[in-house]
Amino acid sequence: MPIELPVHERMYSGHLACPGCGAAIAMRFLLKGLGEKAILSIPACCWSIIGGPFPYTALQVPVLHTAFETGGAVASGIRAALDARGDTETQVVTWAGDGGTFDIGLQSLSGAADRNENILYVCYDNEAYMNTGVQSSGATPTGAWTTTTPTGSPKPTRKKDIMQIMAAHRIPYAATASIAYPEDMVRKVQKAVSLPGTKFLHVYAPCPTGWKVPSEISVKLARLAVQTRIFPLYEVEDGVRYTINLEPVGYLVDEYYRLQGRFKHLTREALDRIQAQVDENWERLKALARIG
Amino acid sequence: MRRVLEGSHAVSHAVELARVKVISAYPITPQTHIVERLAELVADGVLDARFIRVESEHSAMAAVIGAASAGARSFTASSSHGLALMHEMLHWAAGARLPVVMAEVNRAMGPGWNIWADQTDSLSQRDTGWMQLYCEDVQEVLDTILMAYKLAERVSLPAMVVMDAFFLSHTYEPVEVPEQDEVDAFLPAWEPTEILDPADPHAFNQLASPEYYMEFRYKIQQAMEEALRAHDEIDAEFGRRFGRSYGAVRRIPCREGELAPLALVTTGSVTGTARVAQAALREKGTDVDVVKLKLFRPFPHEEVREVLGPYERVAVLDRNISFGAGGIFASEIRAALAGLDRRPRVYPFVAGLGGRDITPQTIESVVTRALGDEPPSDILWEGLKL
Ligand SMILES: Cc1ncc(C[n+]2csc(CCOP(=O)(O)OP(=O)(O)O)c2C)c(N)n1
Ligand code: SF4
Numbered sequence: 001m002p003i004e005l006p007v008h009e010r011m012y013s014g015h016l017a018c019p020g021c022g023a024a025i026a027m028r029f030l031l032k033g034l035g036e037k038a039i040l041s042i043p044a045c046c047w048s049i050i051g052g053p054f055p056y057t058a059l060q061v062p063v064l065h066t067a068f069e070t071g072g073a074v075a076s077g078i079r080a081a082l083d084a085r086g087d088t089e090t091q092v093v094t095w096a097g098d099g100g101t102f103d104i105g106l107q108s109l110s111g112a113a114d115r116n117e118n119i120l121y122v123c124y125d126n127e128a129y130m131n132t133g134v135q136s137s138g139a140t141p142t143g144a145w146t147t148t149t150p151t152g153s154p155k156p157t158r159k160k161d162i163m164q165i166m167a168a169h170r171i172p173y174a175a176t177a178s179i180a181y182p183e184d185m186v187r188k189v190q191k192a193v194s195l196p197g198t199k200f201l202h203v204y205a206p207c208p209t210g211w212k213v214p215s216e217i218s219v220k221l222a223r224l225a226v227q228t229r230i231f232p233l234y235e236v237e238d239g240v241r242y243t244i245n246l247e248p249v250g251y252l253v254d255e256y257y258r259l260q261g262r263f264k265h266l267t268r269e270a271l272d273r274i275q276a277q278v279d280e281n282w283e284r285l286k287a288l289a290r291i292g
Numbered sequence: 293m294r295r296v297l298e299g300s301h302a303v304s305h306a307v308e309l310a311r312v313k314v315i316s317a318y319p320i321t322p323q324t325h326i327v328e329r330l331a332e333l334v335a336d337g338v339l340d341a342r343f344i345r346v347e348s349e350h351s352a353m354a355a356v357i358g359a360a361s362a363g364a365r366s367f368t369a370s371s372s373h374g375l376a377l378m379h380e381m382l383h384w385a386a387g388a389r390l391p392v393v394m395a396e397v398n399r400a401m402g403p404g405w406n407i408w409a410d411q412t413d414s415l416s417q418r419d420t421g422w423m424q425l426y427c428e429d430v431q432e433v434l435d436t437i438l439m440a441y442k443l444a445e446r447v448s449l450p451a452m453v454v455m456d457a458f459f460l461s462h463t464y465e466p467v468e469v470p471e472q473d474e475v476d477a478f479l480p481a482w483e484p485t486e487i488l489d490p491a492d493p494h495a496f497n498q499l500a501s502p503e504y505y506m507e508f509r510y511k512i513q514q515a516m517e518e519a520l521r522a523h524d525e526i527d528a529e530f531g532r533r534f535g536r537s538y539g540a541v542r543r544i545p546c547r548e549g550e551l552a553p554l555a556l557v558t559t560g561s562v563t564g565t566a567r568v569a570q571a572a573l574r575e576k577g578t579d580v581d582v583v584k585l586k587l588f589r590p591f592p593h594e595e596v597r598e599v600l601g602p603y604e605r606v607a608v609l610d611r612n613i614s615f616g617a618g619g620i621f622a623s624e625i626r627a628a629l630a631g632l633d634r635r636p637r638v639y640p641f642v643a644g645l646g647g648r649d650i651t652p653q654t655i656e657s658v659v660t661r662a663l664g665d666e667p668p669s670d671i672l673w674e675g676l677k678l
Contacts, residue, residue, distance in 0.1 A: 037490040041358065054504050057495035062488040064361050065497040066354065067380055073351035077314065077358025077366070078488060080342035084313040084364050090490055108354065111347030 003183050006032045015058035017050045020215025022205030022222060023097075023124045024050060025179040030095070030122060030203075031061065032182075033189025037090040039082075041075050043105060044068035045097030046131045046207075047124075069104040071096040072112030075119040083118075091120060091193050098125040098139035102160050113169035116197045120189075123162065123200070126207035134210040138162075141230075142277065143270050144262050146210075151265040158277060163236065166200045170239035174200040176231065180223035184233055184245055204231045212261020224256040229282040234289070242292040244285065253278055297467045299430045299460040300325030303395045303453070306437035307367050308339045309475040310393075314359035314366045316344035316352045320374040321407050322457040323397045327369055349374035353381035353392075360390040361496060363487035365441065368392070371457065372399035372413045379417065382450075386421025386512065388497050391444030391451070391482070393437065394422075398560065398611075399457040400646040408647020409456040411560065411612035415588070415620045421512050423451040423519055424588040428538075428563040430465040435536055438470075438479055439526050445482050446522045447515045454588075457647065459561040470534055478533055516590040523587060540587035541595045546570055552579035554662055555600055555636070557608040559585050559621060562650050566609075569655035580659050585621060596628040600636060607639040607662035609674075611650065618642065618671035639666075643674035 010031035017024035023046055031038075041064045042048060048065055052058045066074045071094040079092045096105060101123035109121060128146045129135040136146040138160035149155040166174045172195050177185035185203065192199035204222050208215040225231035226248055233245040253275050257263045266274075297305065303326045307315070315334065317327040333339040342359075346352045349370050356366040370378060375396055385392050400410035414424060425440060427433045433455050440451040455461055470478075486494070500508060523540055531537030544567060546552045558566045563584045570582050583599055583606075585592075600606050606629075610619025617623055622640030629635045639662040644650040658674050666672070 039362070039488045039490060049499060051495060051498060053499040053501050054495075057493075057498065059495065060493055062490060062493040063495040063498070064358065064488055065495065065499075066357070067384055069350065070354035070357075070381070073316075073346055073354035074358035076344050076346070076351075077316065077355035077360075078362045079358075080314045080316075080344055080355070081359040081362035081364035081366075084340075084342050084359075085362075107347055108351045111351055114347070115345070 003187050005182055005186055008032065010060040012058050012060065014052070015050050016052060017046070018209045018215065020208040020218040021050070022179050022207060022218045023047060023126060025218070026124045026203045026205045027095070029179065029182050029185045030093070030189055033186040033193070034091060034093065035193060039064070039078055039090055039092050041066055041071065041078060041092070041094045043071045043094070043096045043100040044131065045100050047095060047097070049131065068100055070108055071100055071105045071121060072108035072110070075121070076112050076115065076117045079117055079119055094119060094121045096121070096123055097131070098123060098127060099129040099137040102138035102162050110169065113166065113171050113198045116171065118196050118198070120192050120199045120201065122203060124203045124205040126205050126210060128207070128210050130207050130210045142274055143266050145265065146262070154265065163202055167236045167239040169198070171200060172197040173235070173237055174202070175235040176202045176204070176233055178204040178222045178226055178231065178233060180219050180226060181233060181246070188235070210262070213259060217259060221256065221259065224251065227251050228253050228256045229278055230256060232282065232285055234285060240292060242285065242288040244289045293469050293471070295467055295469050296464050297430060297469070298325060298462060298464050299433055299455060300462065301329050302430045302434040302467055303369065303437055304329035304333065305469060306434045308333055309470065309472060310365065310438055310441050310479055311481070312341055312367045313364035314342045314344065314356060315368065316346050316355035316359070317368045317370065318346055318349045318352045318374060320349070320371050322399060322461045323369045323371040323374070323395070325461065326395055349377040350381060353378040353385065356392050357381060357385050357388065357390060360392050361388065361488050363484045365482045366392050367394070369395040369397070371397040372401055375413050375417060376401065379420070382417055382420035382422055384497070385450045387508070389448040391441070391448055393440045393444055393450070394452050395437065396452045396454045397457050397461045398454055406646040407457065409459055409611065409644070410646050414452060414454050415612050417452070418589055421449060422589060423449055424454055425451065426454045426559045426586055426588060427460065428561060428584065430460060430463065431467050431536065432538060433460060434467055434469070435530060435534070438475060439530055442479050442526050443519060443522055446526070447519045449512070449515050449519065454560070456561040474533065478530065520590050520592055538586055540592040541599050542584045542586070543599050544570070544582040544584060546574055546579040546581050551602055552581040554605045554607060554659060555581045555583045555603045556655070556659060557583045557585055557600070557606060557621065557625060560611065562609060562611065562644070565650055565652060566655055569652040572652055573656060573659060578659060578663070588621070591624055591628070593628045596625060597632060600625065600629060601632050603636040605639065605662055606636045607641060607658055609650070609658060610640065610642050611644040613642055613645065637668045639668045639672060640670065641672045641674045648675065
């Protein structure tokens with residue numbers, strides 16, 4: 001369902017992201033989807049830097065930078081204070097990386113979701129701890145090189161299924177989004193803002209630096225991740241009603257993997273195993289969508 | 293109004309009287325009664341505040357940091373392991389200059405598990421930029437919560453009101469509870485100048501390069517120095533309004549107008565025991581002045597020098613230990629006295645760890661030792677069973 005992208009920009013030029021940074025593009029779309037009244041809380045991640053050092057800021061919304069594992073809790077506190085002051089309109093948003101979400105911040109995110117705090121939690125997923133120099137996170141995909149999963153022993157386990165984890169909290173709304181599909185992402189932000197309770201957005205945001213790819217192919221990679229079914233676009237309402245938003249072309253995963261330096265050590269067998277995992281995940285998602 | 297209150301409930305009452313807007317806490321013995329009562333007060337609509345029941349102490353502190361950043365007077369309470377888990381966020385609260393107030397119930401750290409009184413937990417947090425106020429009795433706890441908000445909001449730093457596990461938290465005492473309008477006059481609503489506001493967007497707590505960081509720290513130190521003066525003023529104002537004041541350092545002389553041969557420095561509820569021991573010792577012909585230290589951060593160096601400097605001997609009773617160094621109050625007091633030309637001999641006693649009773653007999657023994665021939669070593673253990 002195509003929508004008009006709002007023309008307003010709430011990011012100044014001069015932010016500090018690397019060229020082609022998916023996380024910077026993702027922020028732009030988030031701010032397009034958010035209304036006038038929003039407050040961001042940003043736990044430690046690349047965006048702690050991208051936003052600019054004191055006394056500058058690249059964002060035209062108030063931002064509270066905070067400790068790595070506090071995304072869910074700090075937003076809850078801001079929400080409580082606004083409510084106490086009678087401001088129920090301002091949307092409180094946590095903007096965190098995958099490490100701050102899947103790993104160290106999972107506890108406080110789970111706490112916030114358990115209380116069904118009226119907040120929007122957005123995880124921009126670049127599949128590793130980029131801010132500290134590309135170490136493996138719970139979001140790092142099978143077989144990937146990172147500095148803590150070197151090519152001699154790449155990430156052996158699967159990417160943690162954060163959407164299932166969030167759905168299991170039975171929050172009103174969880175959705176995946178991608179920088180390659182801005183209309184879809186902005187619509188999801190707008191939908192999330194319109195709903196009370198805890199909303200979770202999982203945004204695919206390639207990182208040219210950490211993925212060892214040229215900066216101009218970030219968006220292409222994000223699109224391929226969707227079209228290979230590696231990162232499908234879908235929504236989950238109340239933890240149970242699944243809707244797939246886009247039917248992927250269904251390219252083989254090779255199309256995506258062979259473009260990236262972080263996967264160049266993968267053997268044919270490894271790629272076949274990954275293809276099997278992706279197919280299995282997709283079938284499972286389709287089954288969930290059928291029930292929903 | 294005079295009421296008999298449990299120490300914990302005195303805290304909850306003070307939080308209610310302070311018209312706190314956001315409370316977030318996680319349970320730990322012996323802090324639980326404080327937050328249970330607050331949860332009730334909020335649920336019953338007696339206290340118009342939000343209660344965020346978080347999943348950990350780390351998140352409790354993070355939540356009150358968020359709330360204070362958005363302009364709400366905020367409160368939490370913790371103890372021991374909970375406080376230790378908060379450690380990272382304690383730095384954030386102070387670094388962000390947020391006037392959060394926390395009741396901290398002193399309890400020993402494990403292992404072995406021990407839920408009883410011991411100050412090592414709060415003293416381990418001394419370098420986080422939090423003000424720390426140690427209380428003697430339940431009345432002082434209630435009064436200090438109110439003063440702590442005023443102080444914290446005046447100097448833009450967080451404050452910890454510290455009370456002993458069980459000796460204070462679970463003890464019922466008659467307490468003068470001030471009227472709401474009197475408290476409102478003493479502690480008006482907090483009017484923060486810099487908050488998260490979509491109409492006036494700013495970034496808070498972002499990257500501070502070497503070019504700026506040191507000046508931020510300098511300003512925190514300046515605020516601490518200002519807090520010394522502010523504490524005295526606020527304490528005096530509280531005295532004028534409510535008839536009770538405590539001071540940062542208070543000398544409790546054995547005989548009015550005379551200096552005893554020994555000053556015994558105490559903190560927390562031990563001061564009450566020391567008052568009793570002081571009277572008993574006097575009967576037996578031994579004079580000792582008690583010096584109660586309430587303010588630990590900022591440390592009242594000058595006042596400590598003024599009060600303790602004239603003594604021949606000073607004994608410090610520490611219910612805490614910094615391993616490899618000794619009692620923490622003693623080492624700070626020795627540091628404060630170091631600059632004096634003629635300084636007292638300091639006897640640093642460690643006693644009552646993990647809730648072991650400090651009785652009038654313990655205090656008599658400490659006094660006798662400090663007045664005897666024993667050399668004032670770097671650490672003197674009292675009541676050790678070996
Ligand atoms: C308690 C704590 N541990 C470690 C760090 C160091 N640290 C800062 S950012 C970061 C990685 C962030 O990774 P992610 O959340 O994936 O965001 P990205 O950097 O990829 O944008 C780490 C490990 C920290 N700030 N706090
Ligand atoms: S390291 Fe990656 S995520 Fe971080 S700023 Fe650079 S491109 Fe963006």
